[in-house]
Amino acid sequence: MRLDIHYRTRFAYAGHVSESQNELRACPAIDDRQQLVHYDVRTTPSARVSWYLDYWGTRVDTFGIRLPHTALEVVAEGTVDTVVPEPVEARPPRAALDDPAFRDEHLELLQPSPHVALTATVAEVAHRHAGQAADDVVALAHAVHEGLAALEYAPGATYVGVPVDEVLRAGGGVCQDFAHVAVAMYRTLGVPARYVSGYLFTGDDATGADTDSDEVEVQTHAWVEVAVPGHGWYALDPTNRQQVGERHVTIGRGRDYDDVAPLRGVFLGPPEHDLEVDVRLRRLAVGAPAAAGIGREPSRATLVARQRAQQQQ
């Protein structure tokens, strides 16, 4: 599937900001499932943007502005071709997870991380889901994935940084909460798991269903990938209770949200500000020209920023 992506963030400050330095992680990854056709970042006021690949392989665009300004707009546009992931043929037994070389290779993704606490509650729920499953790693992954269906998708219910125990107690959250809880459960069960940030082409945030329309307004999305011995990474979207398919566009992976936060930065000026984020995806016929301009008029969903971290779905 060829998708045009339009990502835009706008900060409106309460007064003059004299300096701002930022890192953006919004570029579709290049991997065995995705080809990047085109990508471009520009800012207003304009800044020189440079980029690098971070430790996790995610493209990071960095830019700073040293003119006094009262608003900052960041626009990233790209075109990406995606395919459906290869199906998992392997059915390794759970014991394969205990192989020391496998564990050593994936140690960073078996340990707790700032948003992924491996608590007693997580362990209890994870083992309950896992208990019913057949003795293979893929079945185990599915059992946890299906167990998470008990959580309700609750848009706007939480902000970045809700502890996993609280998500479980509340019984729901947004996509990043689902992803953090899923990652925590997998790690507790000894399955290496990473947090994935990306985009999902959907007309319905609650189900992730396909849409008749060729253009949708969405928010950035999050899902998980688990390591299956003898196969590699297997991607699951717990929020929408589905496997990851060609409508999922991966930006990057890490231990949790902190490794892939879409925009992080600091600025000098009054702390109060409004934040608007809009993400639009447009489905193109493969072979269509890249970056066929998406309408520039965004919807004005204004959110109050929390820690300048962008709210995910």
Place this chain on the structure above:
Amino acid sequence: MSDLLTGYDRGGLFDEVFASDGVVRPHYLELVRRVRDLTAGDLEHREQIRDAIFRTQGITFTVYGDDDGVERTFPLDLLPRIIPAEEWDVIERGVVQRVTALNRFLDDLYVGEQAAVHEGVVPRWLVHTAEGFRREAFGIPMPHGARCLVSGVDLVRDAQGTYRVLEDNLRNPSGISYVLENRAAMTRVLPRAFAAQRVRPVDHYGPMLLRALRSVAPPAAGDQPVAVVLTPGAYNAAYFEHAFLARQMGIELVEGRDLVVDEHVVSMRTTAGLQRVDVIYRRIDDDFLDPVVFRPDSLLGVPGLLSAARAGNVTIVNAVGNGVADDKAVYAFVPDLIRYYLGEEPVLPNVTTYLLWDPEQRAEVLDRLDELVVKPVAASGGYGLVIGPHAEDGELAALRTRIEADPRGFIAQEVVALSRHPTLVNGHIEGRHVDLRPFAIAGERVEVIPGGLTRVALRRGSLVVNSSQGGGSKDTWVLGADPAVNGG
């Protein structure tokens, strides 16, 4: 004849001055002869001169957790430590070798193939769980691979007099200012004793450091790269040293707020406007260096600094992320890293170290907790150190619980008896334990300044020499092998 050294008790330990038969070691004969001519009154007079020199210079060292106040002088003992040329040759070769291997390891981790990890020389999990491993520094280049541009390698001498490496300091080792100030003071306090020896000079440290800093300027910098010293400010324990080094090198001392990043280029604010900066000798911890990447609440750092370094527009010295290599558990693997990268046997051995995640080693250590030294892996400056033979039962019980909860968080080492050196204590001379921190500078090649900081544990029987734990210091005289190397 009775003098200040009469009745000196070696205590059955390795003494730097007196051999086991009580005979003065040859390289100390000249000094001992002069000390024997001094009266207690003479020494007191010289101590007063010393104190006046240090007060004038305003040299102090902050002691954290000391109720007596935040600042005190770092006392210089009047009796210098002397190292003969042939001993220094071993130390120098050993330190150069070690720093070379550590630089190779860090470059391998951050911009290389991580070969040492893939080949199992250092366990991958150990690297990945080291607090000092900074994924944010991944891919940032360092000219000449001089990631540890300034290193302080702490050495001790055991009961046989063998020099051993106790720990590596590869982030922001401090103390060089005391080496230089101690020397300047000693040439005035004991001028004749100093002049009678062929002591190798240390006063070229500033130019040597500046040359190394300029040698790691990014390729984009001009012929005269601009280097600065970045300090957290006057409230930092080592602020005196930051100011001292900037003065020695004739470069600017700046704080984070004096630097700005624009278009991935770093400049400092000057009265004449912005001036481009090519190399930053920073004395700020990684965590505070750049709030975009590290702690967002840091007010000490420079927003956008890492991005500028990554773009190849500025070099940060020491490199970001060196803490992974001076993690005290990774320390145990440094001899293997030397063999792996250099194909050589280590010149300077480690102290016997136990890794507590290994069930057998842990069981042995917990069994012998009252005989061993236990250190937290990521701390420095002697903080959190427990010396088993000197610890209370309650302290050991608490330590046991902490080790069992976090075996990766600690290492245990055999107690090294640490050599002793005659030291002036309340008007007479007693043996006190000493260590040695030589300073190495890496640029195009690794050099060691002759001598280094000899720290002395002023409390009787104490084995902790850190200035932050109430130690003092001695001037360290490395003797030239060749009469032509006559220092002054």
